[in-house]
Amino acid sequence: MKNVLILNDFVSKGKIAARLMAPVLSYMDCEVFLLPTAMIANNFSLGGNAFYNIDPFIKESLQNWENLGIKFDLIFIGYIENSKQKDMIKDFIKNLDYKPTIVFDPIMGDDGALYPGLDESKIKSYKDLVAIADIIIPNKTEANFLDLDLESLTKKGKKIIITSANKDDKPAVIYYDGKENIIPYKKENINVGGSGDLFDGLFIAYLLKSFDYIQAIDKTCKDIVRIILANDKDNPGASEINIEKYLSLIEG
Template sequence: MKNVLILNDFVSKGKIAARLMAPVLSYMDCEVFLLPTAMIANNFSLGGNAFFNIDPFIKESLKNWAKLNIKFDLIFIGYIEDKNQKEMIKDFIKNLDYKPTIVFDPIMGDDGELYQGLDESKIANYKDLLEVADIIIPNETEAKFLDLDIKNLTSQSKKIIITSQSTGGKPCVTYNDGRENVIPYEKIDLKVGGTGDLFDGLFIGYFLKNIEIKKAIEKTTHDIGKILLANEREYPGANEINIEKFLNLIEV
């Protein structure tokens, strides 16, 4: 069983972010350490919200796990609240005496815009975190905000996976490790929150089973399609995924 540390926001109302990733990774035989980077009342799309910064708990948790000699096979970085939190997480990773895989999804926007309630300070923080990442998974919007220099990043042996793209009018994911791979998938015309988080969880689960990255992406997009269709059949018009009910559709 692989140890996975999820550094991501915890949303009390809404099956997105860490609340969606954790059950997927647990089902895929990972020991999940869930460390919220922020406590958020609900999905940003609902409008009003409440936030609680949790930096002291992050700091003490990381310190405690180090004392217990707990080591992580993979660390996932998602939503980051501010510069101080970014620096704390970056310092933690750079001072480890072992080398886990660092997967980074710079969660900040979609459909060409930043998510409601976020500002451009997020972009600067996320750009800085590119330094410690091994695998970077933005959607097309986030990749544009970050102005990714793919050639430079891949020359440092970093892997770039960009989701929600299209080629020739057809949806695809691009994977670049120095050479671009285009991975097409069948788009399902549903507006459901958390699909990016589902991608992260599934991809990490397959990656940790030593499945080659391109194949892991293919399996991930295939599973997402099955889960979205099953969710729509069971809960017509739902705006989130009742993931626990459909874990058995994952091809582990």
């Protein structure tokens, strides 16, 4: 069983972010260490919100696990609340005496715009985290905000996976590893939150099961379509995925 550390926001109302990733990874035989980077009352799309400063808990948890000798096979970095957290996480990773795989999804926007309440400081912090990541998974909007130098990054051995992309006017995930790899998928006309988080969880699990990148992406996309269709059939117009109900649809 692989140890996976999820550094991502915990949303009390909404099956998104860490609340969606954790059950997927657990179902796929990973030991999940969930460390919230933000305690958020609900997803941003609802408008009003409430936040809790979690920074001391992050610092103490990372130190505690280090003292206990716990090692992670993979560390996932998602939403980061502030530059202090960013520096804390960077320092933790740089000081490890072993090399876990670092996966970074720079969660900050979609459809050409930043999420409400986010600003240029988020972009600056996320650009800094690109340097420590092995695998970077932005959607098309986030990739544009980060202004990723694909050639330079892949020459350093980094893998870039751009989700919600298009190739020849067809939906695709584009994977860069020194060359451009196109993984097409069937896009359903269903608007549901958390599909990016579901991609992260499934892709990580398949990667840890030793599938290659293209296989892992393809299997992830097919699983997402099955899950979203089943969720919409049972709950037409639902704004989120009742993921626990559909874990058995994961191909595994």
